[in-house]
Amino acid sequence: MISIVKILIFILSLSILLSANPKKTITWDIPIEPPITFVKDNKYDGYGISIMKEIQSSLPEYFHKIRVAGNYKRLSRDVKEGPLTCALGLFKTKQRLENMYFTKVPVFSFFDLQIVLTVDLFNKIGQPKELSLKKILKINDFTLGISDGRTYSKKIRDILNENKNNLNISRYAQSNVASSLLQMLVRNRFDYMFLYPDEAMYYSRNIGLSRKIVTIPITEIPDYGHSWAACTKNNTGKDVITKINKSLLKIRRNNDYINYYVAHISSNLHEYYKEHFENIFLKIYED
Numbered sequence: 001m002i003s004i005v006k007i008l009i010f011i012l013s014l015s016i017l018l019s020a021n022p023k024k025t026i027t028w029d030i031p032i033e034p035p036i037t038f039v040k041d042n043k044y045d046g047y048g049i050s051i052m053k054e055i056q057s058s059l060p061e062y063f064h065k066i067r068v069a070g071n072y073k074r075l076s077r078d079v080k081e082g083p084l085t086c087a088l089g090l091f092k093t094k095q096r097l098e099n100m101y102f103t104k105v106p107v108f109s110f111f112d113l114q115i116v117l118t119v120d121l122f123n124k125i126g127q128p129k130e131l132s133l134k135k136i137l138k139i140n141d142f143t144l145g146i147s148d149g150r151t152y153s154k155k156i157r158d159i160l161n162e163n164k165n166n167l168n169i170s171r172y173a174q175s176n177v178a179s180s181l182l183q184m185l186v187r188n189r190f191d192y193m194f195l196y197p198d199e200a201m202y203y204s205r206n207i208g209l210s211r212k213i214v215t216i217p218i219t220e221i222p223d224y225g226h227s228w229a230a231c232t233k234n235n236t237g238k239d240v241i242t243k244i245n246k247s248l249l250k251i252r253r254n255n256d257y258i259n260y261y262v263a264h265i266s267s268n269l270h271e272y273y274k275e276h277f278e279n280i281f282l283k284i285y286e287d
Contacts, residue, residue, distance in 0.1 A: 025063040026231075026240060027085045028052055029075045032068065035202035035264050036089065036108075039068065047198075047260035048088055051107065051251075055088075055229075058247040062240070076100075082232035086240060089227045100233050101241040105248050106226035109281040110261065111197045111269065113153055114215040118186055122214045127268065132219040136192070137163050144169045145190035147177045152194060155221045178203040186212050198264035214266045224276055226284065252282060 030037040036048035044066055056064045069075035072090070079085045080099040088107045090096060115131050122128075136142055137159070146152075148171050152160070163169060170190050172181065181193050182204050195203075197215040204210040217223055229244050231237035251257055258277050262270055 023061065023063055024084060024236060025065060026056075026059070027078075028056075028064060028066045029069040029078045029085055029087045030066060031071055031075055031089075033089075035198055047264065048108075050260055051257070052088055054251050054257075055244055055247050058251070059240070059243055079230055079232055082234060082237065084232055084234075084236050084240065086229065086231040086237075086244070088229050090230045091225075091227055096230065098233075100230040101237050103229040103241055103245040103248060104285050104287060105228075105245060105252070106281065106284055107229050107248060108225075108227045108261070109273075109277055110225055110227075111215075111217065111265065111273070112221050112223060112225055113156060113194050114197050114200075114217055116182070116185065116193045116195050116200050116213055116215050117191070118188075119212055119214050121191060122216070122268075128216060129272070130217040130219050133159050134220060137166055137168055140168065142168060142192070143190040145181055145184060145193045146171055147181060148173050150177055153221060156194065156218075159220065179207055182209055182213065183207060197266060197269060198261065201264045201266065214268055216268070224280075226281065 030044070030048070030052075032038050033046075033048075035046050037044070037046040037052075039045065049066075052066075067078070069078055069087075075087050076090070076096060079087050079090075090100075090102070092102055096102075115133070115136075133156070137144065146160070146169065151157075160169070172184070178195060178199060182195075182200070184190065185193055186209055195215065200213060200215050201210055204213050229241065229248070231241045231244070258274065262273060265273065
């Protein structure tokens with residue numbers, strides 16, 4: 001009888017303890033941005049999901065669920081509103097810093113928008129490490145193909161605006177922008193286009209063209225961008241972002257981490273990226 005009473009007291013005490021310290025849930029919002037984060041066959045996929053799962057495994061004291069936000073505008077609103085929402089791959093802006101906690105180290109290091117060429121043309125022009133957009137726009141019979149439905153970065157837009165009457169630019173209205181333009185590129189409908197390197201490899205692999213294209217940095221725009229993890233700006237979010245930061249400092253030094261991105265860029269960029277990753281990215285720490 002005494003042992004039964006003791007067991008009941010233990011169960012009651014445990015129940016009270018668990019109810020006093022319930023396991024919190026982190027909602028991880030993701031955009032649809034292949035090959036970083038996307039949904040395939042009703043499963044979450046992408047190298048951003050792989051990194052997210054590594055972070056989640058280092059936070060066993062929380063429940064984790066993933067929610068598709070679709071785009072960064074919706075995602076930013078969700079992180080702001082909480083109650084405990086986190087996301088990977090956000091840029092720091094004044095408004096976001098007011099409404100979110102950010103990690104002190106970035107999650108992603110990635111090449112900026114690049115020029116996409118066929119491998120044949122890349123070899124023909126001497127396998128350059130970078131290309132000046134302003135200069136190649138002046139070369140006759142060297143045509144740029146762009147989508148009227150895509151918004152490019154400000155520096156690209158400024159250069160294109162300076163060349164709005166340039167006959168070396170062909171504009172296309174395509175429903176499946178990246179894939180359609182890549183197919184036109186390899187058919188020599190034009191000579192080059194713009195995509196992010198990982199984006200170019202993702203879409204070209206889907207249509208069996210990855211061995212036929214290469215991407216090259218543009219002289220006039222920055223080589224790299226960095227983005228961060230962020231959580232809701234409250235006491236719980238502050239605790240979580242501190243733990244995510246600690247996790248990132250550890251997992252970013254694993255070989256798998258750099259390979260998540262390297263696996264999605266053309267081989268001419270590999271050593272260039274690895275040098276940046278080791279000498280710059282891993283040393284970034286912002287208070």
